[in-house]
Amino acid sequence: MPYVQIINPPLKLLIDTGATKSFLNPEIAERYFSEFIKNEQFTISSIFQTTTRDLCAEIPAFPEFNTNKIIKFYLFKFHHYFDGLIGYDTLKDLNVQLDIQNSVIKTPNTQISLSHYESNHKLLFYTQIS
Numbered sequence: 001m002p003y004v005q006i007i008n009p010p011l012k013l014l015i016d017t018g019a020t021k022s023f024l025n026p027e028i029a030e031r032y033f034s035e036f037i038k039n040e041q042f043t044i045s046s047i048f049q050t051t052t053r054d055l056c057a058e059i060p061a062f063p064e065f066n067t068n069k070i071i072k073f074y075l076f077k078f079h080h081y082f083d084g085l086i087g088y089d090t091l092k093d094l095n096v097q098l099d100i101q102n103s104v105i106k107t108p109n110t111q112i113s114l115s116h117y118e119s120n121h122k123l124l125f126y127t128q129i130s
Contacts, residue, residue: 001014001015001116001117001118001119002014002015002098002100002103002114002115002116002117003015003082003114003115003116003117004064004086004105004112004113004114004115005113005115006062006064007063007064008063009028009031009032011028011062011083011084012081012082012083012084012115012117013082013083013084013085013086014079014082014084014085014086014117015085015086015091015098015105015114016085016086016087016088017087017088017091017098018088019085019087019088020087020088020089021042021072021074021087021089022071022072022073022074022084022085022086022087022089022090023073023074023075023076023078023084023085023087024057024059024073024074024075024076024083024084024085025075025076025077025078025083025084026055026075026076026077027077028083028084029055029057029073029075033057033059036057036058036059037055037056037057037075038055038056038057038058039054039055040054040055040056040074041053041054042054042056042074044074044076051076053074053075053076055074055075056072056073056074056075057072057073057075058070058071058072058073059071059072059073061094064110064112065094065107065109065110065112066107066109066110067094067107067109069093069094071086071090071093071094072089072090081117082117094107095107095108100114103116
């Protein structure tokens with residue numbers, strides 16, 4: 001799974017073109033971005049469950065992106081390793097091009113190296129037919 005490493009604060013942000021929104025761990029948001037947190041109810045749906053939460057943070061883009069745009073993160077802890085997820089909404093807004101062959105993401109103003117996370121966990125789905 002490709003992700004970018006942010007230097008300050010130290011964050012690992014998964015790149016997920018299949019996610020329609022961007023997410024950030026609420027603990028990270030409280031620690032580093034508390035002045036940007038606001039109330040906004042949202043719903044997260046997966047094949048397993050639907051969850052409603054009520055906080056987001058609109059944060060100035062990290063210096064690695066070399067832009068003055070704002071990134072909207074919905075506050076939700078979705079993974080034990082990643083601090084957040086950059087979804088399609090943000091990738092599109094930042095005009096990101098994924099260059100998987102060279103392990104970089106490109107924007108009009110910069111290029112950021114991608115790191116890769118390999119999980120040892122396997123996801124299995126069981127269907128019961130009656």
